[in-house]
Amino acid sequence: MTRMLIVGGTGRVGTAVAAQAVERGHEVVALSRHAPAEGSAIPGVRYVQLDLLTAVDFDEAMEGVDVLVDTTDGVSRASGRVFTQGSANLLHAAARWGIARAVLLSIVNVDRCNLRYYRTKTAQESAYRESVLETRIVRATQFHDLVTGVFRTGAKGGIVPAFGGVRLQPIAIDDVASILVDTAEGAGRAETTFTVGGPEVLSFREMAAQWKAATGSRGLVLRLRMPGAIGAFWRSGGALIPEHAVGLITYRQWLQARERA
Ligand SMILES: NC(=O)c1ccc[n+]([C@@H]2O[C@H](COP(=O)([O-])OP(=O)(O)OC[C@H]3O[C@@H](n4cnc5c(N)ncnc54)[C@H](OP(=O)(O)O)[C@@H]3O)[C@@H](O)[C@H]2O)c1
Numbered sequence: 001m002t003r004m005l006i007v008g009g010t011g012r013v014g015t016a017v018a019a020q021a022v023e024r025g026h027e028v029v030a031l032s033r034h035a036p037a038e039g040s041a042i043p044g045v046r047y048v049q050l051d052l053l054t055a056v057d058f059d060e061a062m063e064g065v066d067v068l069v070d071t072t073d074g075v076s077r078a079s080g081r082v083f084t085q086g087s088a089n090l091l092h093a094a095a096r097w098g099i100a101r102a103v104l105l106s107i108v109n110v111d112r113c114n115l116r117y118y119r120t121k122t123a124q125e126s127a128y129r130e131s132v133l134e135t136r137i138v139r140a141t142q143f144h145d146l147v148t149g150v151f152r153t154g155a156k157g158g159i160v161p162a163f164g165g166v167r168l169q170p171i172a173i174d175d176v177a178s179i180l181v182d183t184a185e186g187a188g189r190a191e192t193t194f195t196v197g198g199p200e201v202l203s204f205r206e207m208a209a210q211w212k213a214a215t216g217s218r219g220l221v222l223r224l225r226m227p228g229a230i231g232a233f234w235r236s237g238g239a240l241i242p243e244h245a246v247g248l249i250t251y252r253q254w255l256q257a258r259e260r261a
Pocket of ligand 1: 007008010012014032033035053071072073074086105106107121139141142143144
């Protein structure tokens with residue numbers, strides 16, 4: 001049994017990692033600013049509330065921890081500091097507590113896109129590589145949830161966006177969580193960056209059609225041009241890693257399972 005600290009352990013990925021780690025018999029501490037939402041706490045997990053940006057000590061979270069798994073997120077300019085200042089604080093404390101190993105969740109080819117969010121994630125990767133902890137970085141492709149969020153938001157205005165020229169390789173969070181727990185258990189070589197992708201490459205139009213079929217949405221599938229750095233990155237194929245299609249759950253299977261739930 002390993003004691004794992006899941007940083008961001010109440011988030012979408014963090015919750016799935018915590019659940020799988022408990023299931024495999026590990027002792028799990030989950031760190032976040034807020035307690036888990038009602039009904040979403042995983043039995044057996046010890047939840048600790050700390051802000052990575054302001055915490056003065058991490059004693060409650062770090063005592064006896066063997067490995068930390070970082071699944072935090074910060075989308076806005078202000079919250080993005082969790083990737084820079086937050087990671088620096090976390091890694092400094094982890095080194096002081098003698099935590100031997102770290103696993104960081106990142107994004108495939110994150111250093112090849114000039115989006116501000118990607119630049120701060122790249123800085124976070126650097127902080128981990130430069131830390132004294134034995135670090136493994138798991139770079140994943142886009143989650144099924146991300147794609148679905150785009151369709152759901154568009155459909156509120158009657159449109160299901162199909163971004164022209166964009167193909168993605170979406171992956172299920174449960175697949176990512178399983179790989180993160182394997183990695184926290186020591187799978188793969190130390191100081192390595194792994195890339196993990198979903199089982200198939202799909203165009204946005206194909207994903208839109210699958211989403212409409214699964215949800216019964218009447219939204220109009222509309223070809224749009226995705227603007228900005230992320231549009232250029234996605235159109236270039238930078239988000240694809242077909243040679244590492246390790247995820248098992250296809251987008252269609254994931255949608256069907258959600259509709260049944
Ligand atoms: N979406 C994708 O397609 C995709 C693809 C590849 C990789 N990723 C990566 O996956 C990671 C996790 O994403 P997610 O969707 O699981 O995020 P999420 O659901 O927003 O969860 C983020 C977690 O971080 C915690 N957190 C945020 N700021 C914090 C702070 N200052 N101190 C302590 N805890 C803090 C949050 O809890 P509190 O708010 O309570 O603090 C929450 O537990 C991100 O790093 C993202 O880059 C995402």
